[in-house]
Amino acid sequence: MRTAAILLLILGQILVPALPAPSGELPAGLLKDNASVNLKISITLKKASLREALDQISQLAGVKFVYDDELLKGGDTYSAKFKNKTTIEILDELLKDSTVGYVVQSENQIVLTKKSTIKKRFGLLKGRIINAVSGDPMGDANIEILSTNFGTASNPGGFFALRVPIGRNDVRVSVIGFKESIRRQVEIRPDKATYLTFRMEPTIIELAEVRVVSQRTQVPQHMAIEPTAIAIRRDKLIAIPAVGEPDLFRSLQALPGVSAPNDLSNELFIRGGDADQNLIMLDGAVVYSPYHMFGLAGAFNPDIIEQVNLSLGGFSARYGDRLSSVVDVRTLNGSNETVSGFANLSLLSSKFTAVGKPAPRVSWLVSGRRTYHDVAARLFVGKRVPYYFYDLYGKLVVHPSSKDLVFLSTFFSRDLFDHIEESRFGDAGDGYTETVTARFSWDNLIASGHWMHEFSPGNEFELQVSQSRNPSDFTILETFTAEPRASETTKEFVRQRNALSELSRNVDTDLNLIDRTLRLDWTLDQLRNHTLRFGGGYSSIHLNYFWENLFGEFEQDQFIVFFDKAPTDFDYRRRLQSTYFYAENLWRVNHRLSLRPGFRIEHRDYQNGLSFEPRLNLSYTASSTLELKAAYGRFTQGLATSAEEGFIRFLPVPFPAENDLPTGKANHFLAGLRWQTDDWQISGDVYYKSLDDLLKAISGVPEFTSGHGEAYGIELGAKKLGDRLSFEVNYALSYTKRHFDGQDYFSRFDQRHSFNSFGRYNLGKNWMLNFRWTLATGQPFTSREVLFRRRAFDPLTGEWLATNDAIESPKADFSSDRNTVRYPTYHRLDLGLVKRIQKRGWAILPYIQAVNVYYRRNVLAYDWEHDRNTGTIKRKTIPQLPVLPTFGVSFEF
């Protein structure tokens, strides 16, 4: 309680100076962005000229009037009283008998002209704004007609439409972070729309000049109203130091509200949710296991990423079937230029990405990455390293017409562990060899196709078909070979061992998850104050899980094998189907307030009834620098991995809640504020999340029970935007609780306090220093209560015999109250240094990074060992990452 009071006090201290002084005038710059011709105002006119009336309306409603001074010379005076009327209603009344008419140019701009010439004086300018590098449409671009006050902004699809004076006009388009584009002498005709396409060139070319641009600018429009939606572009992802090489999920772990389980895992635990409660998508396709190396590295090569849109909660109704968050990874949309790309050599892997444009309406992207320890060890040391992974990505983007965009993308990743160990036994000439072969492969195969079509400006849809497959195969095979001249006894022994090995000792798993999804999203942005989005989808999910003889090879408390308590043998096959429909309406109530009510209805054939999920978002612009947001949402989830424990989740596979178990549910209540200046962004958020009907495996059997939980906290963030120094500091106070089996406890990933800072400092001469420092409360764990005099079971008699045997386990080892003890405070500093060397069309970027530079011995876990000689149980610390320096070089061409 006291901590919360201090935080609120601090939050107040931060925010009070940010609030502008009260003023009767609207702040400059607000007119175009936030005014509305539908804002209701009250005015009283006493013998006012039309010009004076317009000035009053303009001041109150924030609407700009554009007119020729000659038009308003002389004329009538007006005396009238208007109460709670819109600008349009007032104008209709004032001008009903006048020769002056008006045209609503945009939501905040009205053009006055003679009624007789309205149709003749204006023509339609339409067009689209596109990122020249990626080919992506660009929303929120400013379109201005120079030397006039005409202007508008593009919608999320990059489209715009504007009525402008006929004749020749200069059109300027500007977007933060991109070069300004001006088209001179564009002819606007009264009888035909003029169509323009602007391809915006980024101003950010050199890493040294990278600026951290505002969240508000980057977040896609459908997420802009959400309290904690964060967009991260590739340049920021690759700047955060990581183990071996940049990693998407490692970078996300530095954000407020996102916590990491440990150094070895890049799973995301977002605001008290479990890792499986995040909807992770690549080009709109759901990814179920986005990891390499059992979670140590992310499956996606950061070089293919254009932008990651992360919503920490209260997300749009277009997303569903997850309880916590959305991680929407959007890849580069090819190129508008000749071939260009990136390459990288690091200690972990080598990778290559190229984009190109072979024809005016076609572009492509190919990318590949592979670890090469195995190859290097074989070539240089002559040793066999049994593990490698690789991933491949390809994308083809086609613009069949100015109103259509089609792209096909495919992603394939494979982890392969192939270990062979040979041991020889027996006497000379009469021996045999034992060969243990362990082979493990773990794949992701994702393919998706998209078609985006614009019927008219503000009326567009996106159709998507995707398939996501997750096959994996794991076998351990033990074989015996007798030497040619071995004795008959040895050969008989080998024969018996092989027979037994084949039948009993081998581990065999065959896992496959296939998700096929069809979805349609439609946007209607043609009404003045409403943007309607709706859509639906169908998913067919096949779960095929088979394994046998699993245990005996794994220590269950170290690794999570499928779920917390998996049986030795398992054969599980299901086909699940779900359909959903959603609709939401972004309603701009006035120039300050926007609401987005919405709902999602989901039907799952493996669960009873429909899930109805209401959503509501609210945004209030208090001033040009301060924005307040709030959200409520209800969310459901059909599949869960039901695993809570373990340092590393070894193939956590999802299961549905069946057999009358209810669907997992969550309610999010969020509120936040953003204060933004040219150099700083300050944010504060509070949240409460309830989690109901969570799935968990019952001990030892493939059946599940349900429990519930809750999470709440406060998050504060500050972001410095500068040319020389850019950084973020984020603090979170959070509580994450669970209730299972009649027990209330803190989740294993509960972190009371966490503090993250990261950023970059431009050292000059194209040298850049990247840093990240993390400080967090240690995570809780379950202590052990030991007994020396354990009792042992004799299956012959069913007796429980008293024993103090010290041969294997001298103790019975009971779980204490769950998660009531914490590991020591966690902190770690990572540094990276990169130099940019520009060579004509090439850039070479050698870099060096170090993780945990001051060697903090963070605790991964404790283990207790029994020393038989001294009769002592010793606590042994299993550490997290040591100092880990890495280096590499990147290329851009």
Place this chain on the structure above:
Amino acid sequence: MKTTALAFLILALAACSQNPIIETNINRLAVQAILNPDLENQIISVSDAINIAQSDGITQPELDNPTSGAIVIVRSSTQEVRFSEISPGVYKDLAEKLHVAPLKTYTLEVRDPEGRIVTGRTTVPERPHFLTPQNESSFNELVDVNFEWQPSERIGFYLFGEVVPKCSRFNPEFSAFNQLRFLHETKTVIRFRQWLDCGFVDREVMNLRVFAVDSAAAAFVWPSLSGFGRGGQKASNIENGVGVFGSMVADSVKILIKKPVGE
């Protein structure tokens, strides 16, 4: 700027000052008892448990804490039996035998000399009955043998396996479970004769046993017998203490295994 920096500094210090220990339970009373209707007498073990999370090292004598002088009582709907201490910390129903029967509920109360009271409760599962194979059926080696038994009520899971007398991995004085399986279903298949850790056992008769284990005993048995090295931590069902007060009941069948002709 300064306000922000100061705010984050304060918050960072607040994070540092967080006490990592929320709660520690030192020396709770521990009980180990699993009732079995097939036993002549029931045994209950009482001792102290030590929470070792915050300790760098604990010596064996510290761990050896049998609790003498405790009052150990088990109640059923028809009986109240006080157990007698037969050795330090070990109590047995000597004075009056506890009648343990399937589907009957028993409650345990232990009060130690310091006045600590712990309680437990168990309902004995229904006895399982093998449906197939019949006792002393004959099968060839390396042929699948299907086992099926009648479902029991009040179980956590079934413990199924071949009992091999005096052949445990760690202590030859103990019997061993070969083909140990933890099952929720009432059927399983055995395909072969298996090598045991104590050596090849070339035997003609397989002694199969299925235990219906209640959920408390299941939580205790699972980590002990699952065979993954160190075993996991056990879940406790003892109120105000730790340990187990559970129950199990078995059925058994013997089958004959013959080598294929010509071998």
